[in-house]
Amino acid sequence: MKQTTSRWLRRLLHVVLPMPCRLCGQALRDDPVPFFCQPCWSLITPIRLPTCPRCGRPFPSSHALSHSPGHLCGWCRQHPPAYHHARTPYAYQSPLKEAILLLKYHGKTQLASPLAQLIARAVGPPPNVDAILAVPLHSRRLREREFNQSLLLARHLGRQWHLPAPTSLIQRTVFTPSQTSLTRRERLKNLRRCFAVPIPSAIEGKTLVLVDDVFTTGATVNECAKTLRQAGAQAVYVYTLARMI
Ligand SMILES: [Zn+2]
Numbered sequence: 001m002k003q004t005t006s007r008w009l010r011r012l013l014h015v016v017l018p019m020p021c022r023l024c025g026q027a028l029r030d031d032p033v034p035f036f037c038q039p040c041w042s043l044i045t046p047i048r049l050p051t052c053p054r055c056g057r058p059f060p061s062s063h064a065l066s067h068s069p070g071h072l073c074g075w076c077r078q079h080p081p082a083y084h085h086a087r088t089p090y091a092y093q094s095p096l097k098e099a100i101l102l103l104k105y106h107g108k109t110q111l112a113s114p115l116a117q118l119i120a121r122a123v124g125p126p127p128n129v130d131a132i133l134a135v136p137l138h139s140r141r142l143r144e145r146e147f148n149q150s151l152l153l154a155r156h157l158g159r160q161w162h163l164p165a166p167t168s169l170i171q172r173t174v175f176t177p178s179q180t181s182l183t184r185r186e187r188l189k190n191l192r193r194c195f196a197v198p199i200p201s202a203i204e205g206k207t208l209v210l211v212d213d214v215f216t217t218g219a220t221v222n223e224c225a226k227t228l229r230q231a232g233a234q235a236v237y238v239y240t241l242a243r244m245i
C-alpha cells in the first residue's frame, strides 16, 4: 500500500513538476528513455569512421581500410590482444557520457536497459556464443557502488540475444584504485593477475562475450580476456558501449 502511494505521488509530482532532460533542460513528458528527451537521446549515433577490425580503434583517415580491409592498427600489430575482436559502437561523448555517468556514479540503473539497447541496435552477437560476462568489480568496489554497471548491461544484452549472463565465472581478486589518472604502463602493472576464474571447467572450450561500459585503453578488457583464455575459453569477444576517441 505504502509503495503504491509513493509511486502515485511520484507520478503526480512528475505532472506538477516535470523532470528536466539532463542535457537540454526541456521538461520530460512521455519520452521513452529516463532522464533524457527523445531529441537529445537520438543524438547518440554510431561512430562512422573506419576502425581496426581487431580492437575497434578508429583510424584517422577514412581511406585506411579501402585497399586492405583486414588492416590492423599499429598497436594490435605490436601487441596482439587476447580477445578475438572488440566492438565499441559509440564515442564517449555527450549525451551518452552523461547517461553512463548517471548509471555508474549516481545509481540510475533505469538507464541500463536503454544503454544495452544501443549496443544491440548497432552490433549483433558474434557467432556461436555460449555466455555473456561482465568485467567484474572487486567486492570492495561492489560494496561502495552497490551494483556492477557492466553486469547490468550484460544482463540486458543477454535478454536481447537470448543468452545466459552468469555472474561468478570470473572474479576480480585484487583491488585496484581508480585507473583514470594513471599512465598506460602503470595501468598494465596494476592489472596484472587481478582477475581469476574460480572454476576453469565452467568456461573450458566456451565462446564468451565480455561486456564493459567504456573502452579507454583496452587494458582492462584485455587482461580479463587473457585470464579467460588462459583458463580455457575458446574465444572472447569484447563489447563495450563507448570509447574515448
Ligand atoms: Zn533534451
Ligand SMILES: [Zn+2]
Residues within 6 Å of the ligand: 052, 053, 054, 055, 056, 057, 072, 073, 074, 075, 076, 077
Ligand atoms: Zn587495433
